[in-house]
Every structure is written in structure tokens, then in C-alpha cells.
Amino acid sequence: MAVNACYNRRVAEAPRVVVLGAGFAGLHAVRRLARASVPTLWMDRRNYHAFLPLCYQVATAGLEPQEIAYPTRSILRRLPSVDFRLTEIASAQPRERLLVTTDGDRIAYDYLIVATGGCAQDFGIPGVRDATFGLYDVEDARRLRNHLLRVLERAVVTDDPDARAALLTFVIVGGGPTGVETAGALAEFRRHVLPRDYRRLRNATMRIVLVEAGPDLLPPFAPRLRARARHDLEATFHVEVRTDTRVSAVTAGGVTFAGGEHLPTPTVIWAAGIQASTLAARLGLPTGRSGRLRVDATLRVVGEERVFAAGDVALVDGVDVPQLAQGAIQGGWHAATNVLRARDGVPLLPFRYRNKGIMATIGRSRAVATIAGWNLVGWLAWCCWLAVHLVMLVGFRNRLVVFVNWVWNYATYDRGLRAILGASPPVETPPAAQTKTGSVP
């Protein structure tokens, strides 16, 4: 309790807002509150805001984790009314307006904004939680990079052709932008890095399989762009695209499709959608589809007076908010605006999503984008993609170093950030023994 005194002292002074989550929604909620000089406590279990759309580049050794992670405390330099606390929330007592941290501290709030994001959607498919690699977190990306590099090292010393074929099979599940971008980045790694740095694998076949349950890749894009993306992936990058294909199970030894076919591989990358993080349920607030918090059109949680939610964790009643950075940015800002209006006793405003465009990159000089109603492909779309992503990064140093790395990667065709760093959980050791027992259909 003593630890928490410094936070509770403030409650007497002015209504205090607590923002949970340092993603796009949390960041923009905090910025909105800081502009109104509202005493705000920002909390996250990580000490940084991460730019998740570039996770796939971290996973494929093109960028460093630190380059897409910006310390929350550095953001607060210009926001004097905001304080940050690194902690995890164990539970909540909405009636008493209290949060309980995993350390046992109790944090009081007058208004709460929940922006805790999501994790991979498993659709109840066995093995997804334990045997796949995600891309919804910088730690996920780091873990996937280490796994990919270890798999290649294992393949180098494996003479058994079946085991080597399994090790060199990379399956990506999910045909949205994350899946498409990851497949493209792996294909570029295969084309440019493998022949130079893994000479023993020069004549081996590395398979990249992109699996989508629906009939087409990149569903929100116009048909012309979808066709172009698929053509680029298949004809130029030699990615095996399998649409209308459902996954029925994943194990450490491979992936099984709904038709019964089994593909032996230690690497299944899961990019099939997002569900709310487990925290949403622990807060004791009403949840809907995919465990997301049910919020009304003003982003207030259903049945709560002082709790709002935004970003991937929120399921907005009657508004279709895509689970993209833009949805979270606009939602976080709007939730904070409505907190200010609730404090002032002014009627809340309904949230309206403004679609600023969608884009997905496939590889060097290849992307698709829809911006302000214009459909772009190829080099122009790719330049737009680069510019938008550079501008959205927080912190000038990060922008500079990402830019240097992109220029470097473009000029040299290299992916140089390949040191395996960090403790390795057991899942990272590819199960060569198991893959041997699998059979290629």
C-alpha cells in the first residue's frame, strides 16, 4: 500500500484518468489528455510504445526491436501531466474504481481507458497457442527471428533430405497484410541472403506457404490490387499461395489442413487475426466476440459510467472499426475526448471511423495501397508505404536509424541483423526428430 501512496495523493486534487496500454490507442489517448493537462497515469507491462506494423521486418532480420520500440518515459518528456508506471494488472473493482496490480498494489481512478490491444486469434484450433509464432508484439518478433535463424543453422547440418525439407518449410497462416508482408520478406531473405550466407543450402528448396481460409488474399483491397498482390507473390517471389484452405491443427512437428493433409514444419507463423488480450476478461467488464470489451458508439464500456475502451480490445457497437493502427489511433483520441466531456458533464460524441487508406507491401518496389480512393500498385505504392511508416514511427532517432537500415537493406539486398540474442524458450529448438516422422503428402 505504501508503494502506491504517491499515486493516490493526487486523487484529492483533480479527477485522475488511468490509461491501460501503450499501443497506438493508449498513446493517442494519453496525448489527448495531456493536451488538456489532465492528471493521467499511464500503465503498461512493457516500458515502451511499439510500432507493431513493422514487427515482420524485425522477425526477418531487417530491423532491430529497439528501432520500433520507443520508451514511454521519453514520450512523457513533453507531457508533464502524465506519469508512467510499469506494471501488470491482475484484476479490477469497477464499483470501487480500483485496479489491482500483480504486485498487490491498488490504483484508484476517476476515469479509466482500456487500450490493452490483442493477441493472436486462435479460433479454437488446437496447437495455435503453443506451437505457432505470432507477430503482435516485439517479443514475438524477436522470438520468431531467433527461431528462423536457428532453423537455418539446423538445416545446414542436416543430411536427411526429409528432415531438411521440413526445416526449410515456412508456413504463414492468414492472408491479410501481416501474412502477405511476412511471406514477401521471407521470400526476399531466401533470394538474397540464403545463397550468400548459407552456402550449403544453395541447392536446397526453401518453401514458403501462405495459407488463407477465405477465397482471396487482402480482402479489404480492391479486386485489381488483390490480383496484383497475388501475382507478385506467386510469380515474382515464388510463394505458394493456398486460398480456401483451413488449418485444423498445429503441432511442434507441423500443420494439418482441414482436408487431412499434413505439412511437416517447425515454423508456423500465425497472422490470422486478433482477439482481445486475456486482461479484458480479468477486468470484470462485459466482453463480446473474440473476448473484446463491448463498448457503445461513444466508446464507453456497456453498463459502465467511467470506463472507456479503444483499439483492438474494443468491440464498438454499430461501428465497423478495422483492427489497424488507424482504428486504434482515432479510437484512443476519441475515448480521451469523451472522458474530458464526461468530466465536464457535456454529452458524449459518437465515434466515427475515418478511413485514411490501407496499404500492404510485398517486397522491394512492390506494394498495393488505396489512399483517398486512389488505387496504387508497384513502386509508387511502395514509396507511399515507406513514407507513411517512417512518419508514424515515434522518435526522430528511430526514424533515422530505420531509414539508414532501409537504405542499407535496399542497396545491399542484405538482412544483416542476424545475431541470435536473448534467452531461448524450448520451442525455439526445431523438433528435427518429429519432423522426420511426418510425411510430405
Add this chain to the structure above:
Amino acid sequence: MAVNACYNRRVAEAPRVVVLGAGFAGLHAVRRLARASVPTLWMDRRNYHAFLPLCYQVATAGLEPQEIAYPTRSILRRLPSVDFRLTEIASAQPRERLLVTTDGDRIAYDYLIVATGGCAQDFGIPGVRDATFGLYDVEDARRLRNHLLRVLERAVVTDDPDARAALLTFVIVGGGPTGVETAGALAEFRRHVLPRDYRRLRNATMRIVLVEAGPDLLPPFAPRLRARARHDLEATFHVEVRTDTRVSAVTAGGVTFAGGEHLPTPTVIWAAGIQASTLAARLGLPTGRSGRLRVDATLRVVGEERVFAAGDVALVDGVDVPQLAQGAIQGGWHAATNVLRARDGVPLLPFRYRNKGIMATIGRSRAVATIAGWNLVGWLAWCCWLAVHLVMLVGFRNRLVVFVNWVWNYATYDRGLRAILGASPPVETPPAAQTKTGSVP
């Protein structure tokens, strides 16, 4: 056995050299052998060559681990006669000229160069292995950085003044270049980053204590430089320097000095010297002081015909080789030269260490250096330090990004790489409860 066949095939063709270790000694041995086009197998338990003199900057959030780690496979692009294998060695059978990996594979060699480096020297002091942080490995540096950042986050929410004082006490043991550079970097962090990013700690006292068992810091330097370094540390950077002070025990709760004084702190950084890694003993070769392999003046292991050793792992008979990058670089090159001479039946050459100079940086624009007999201090020494370290980095991309980061850090006084990344071993959680029970003497 099957896995290993691809390596053993070569044995029939030409004498094959195995080099263990990807540090400075291993790297330069491999480069020497590649110049003579000798079939070489290079092995390490990491997949990168690390530039360890800059570990302290990684630990203090000034550089990224990847910037001082260069993938071994990228080095091999220009060395076609060399192959790399990521593995750990379990044991050796010198009579059969075989190494056994932890996977159970047996690797045959005609000549072996051991360059497996060292780890922190514990002098038998209890607690050093488990309760201190080292700087002899990129993983060490990453772990220390995460620990420092967590300690600060803990201090922010701690109201108990004794516990906070303990959390904000940083003890560095060892007054050589590593200890001096770490103390200086921590002092700069305290001066420039703490007031901006940890506003609650603005009026708290962060203590930095540099402990040296001998009578003076930086023993190999000239007296004038030693005095200057000590003056800079004490007067400019407010580091508490304690010479003639021995540590008798370290626990997770603090450090105890020989006189009985106890200093409560969760952070003891151990930079008091190097002993050979445990691998040296496992190889079944003769070891001497600090577990290092005993080698004669030609760098051949005593009693062995085809085994050489260089770098921190080697204890050279009759030659005083300092445990610095230069000693390892020259030793690795020389060991490889003598392997070539042994192969050709030519008499081996004795190793002579050429002292190219020594340098240590204290902080921005402050360093001491002795180069070619010239003693330099201040700005000039600091520029030399920067230039030498940039040039010694492997890989142009690393040089470029390190340079960008240095310019950035210098211009902004910032240390921006403060995202806590990677799985956290239990030791990283500062033992606040234990520090409370300790008493400041």
C-alpha cells in the same frame, strides 16, 4: 553420426583445421587460415562475432546489441574455405583428434585452435557467480541493461527511503578500463537521462561506487593518466572511487567489503578480471592460473602436438599478453600462422606481443590513452578512442549505425535505447524486500 558426415568428408582431401570461438582471437585465426585457403571449420555457441569492448555502452542504453554483434556467416562470405557451425562442445578426445558436441556429434580435426575466451573472474568470492552482472558477453550486457531499467522503474514507485536508496546504489567492482568506462557511462545516464525521464527521482540520490582492490585505478596506465582519470570520475562525474577495498561477499541484497561494511544494493557489476570459460577444463587439456590453457611460447598447448590456443583462454609461458582485444587479435593470427607452419613441417615461431597502445574513455570528451608512447588525455584521447573503436567494428553497417547513435547521443545527451526486451531471468527483479532489511553503514 549422419548429421556430421558432411563435415568429415573433407578430412580425406586436406588437413582440416577447427577453430573454436568467434571472439577476436578466433576471428583473426580464421582470417589467417582463409588467406592460405586451408579448409577450416569455425565453431561457436553464438552465431556472431561480438565486439566486447563496447558492451558497457549496450548495458547503459547507448548502443544496441546487434550493433556490436556481427553474424559469423556474413564474415564467411569472403572466406570460401571456411565453414561455420553453431554448436556447443561437450568434451574432446585429443588422442583421437575428435571434438564431441552437446548434440552428440563427433567432429574430427587435424589441427585445433582453441579461442573460447573467458568469463568473469570470481576469485572464489561467494555470490559473484549468481548475484553480480558481468560485461564479458553481449547477453550479459543486455541482461544488465534490462536490470538497470527495471531497478529505476522500481525506485520510481518506492516510497520507503532506505529501499529507494538501496535501489539507486550501483556498485562496480574492478578499476580497469571496463569498470572505469561503466562508471562513467552510468554517471552520464544519471546526469542527463534521469532528470528528464524519471521525474520522480529528480531529487533522489543515485550513488555510483567504483571499487578497486589495488591502490589505484587503471594500473597499466602512466601515473599522470591514472590521476587524471580518477579526478575526472570523482570531481566531474561524482563517482565514489574506493581503492584498496576488497569485496568479501555479494548477495542479491548487497555487497560486503573486507572490513565488514555492507552496502545494500541489487546491482553489483563485476568487472574485476577474466578467467577461462569452463570449456577449457572440459577439453581435457592442461590448465594453469584462472583455468586458462597452458601454452608454450609458440601458442601450442603444452604436451599437445596439434592443439593451439590464443586469446583470453591461453596462458602463454614466459610472455605477458594483456587480456585486451589486441592480445587476442595478435594471438589468434599467430596461432593460425603456426598451424600452417606445423602443417608444412617448418619450425614454429615464438609469439611476441606488440603493444599498440591502451585507452579508456571516462565520458563525453574525456578519455586517457597511451599510443605509441604518447600519453593523451581529454578531448584528443577521446577522439582517438572513438576512431579506434569504430575502425575495429566488423561490418560497414554496424560502423554506420554505431556512428549515427554516437552522434545522436552526443548531440542530445540522450540514451534512447531503453525498451526492456527479452525474457527476464528471476535475478532481474530487484529484491526490494531484501534491500530494506540491509542497513546503510
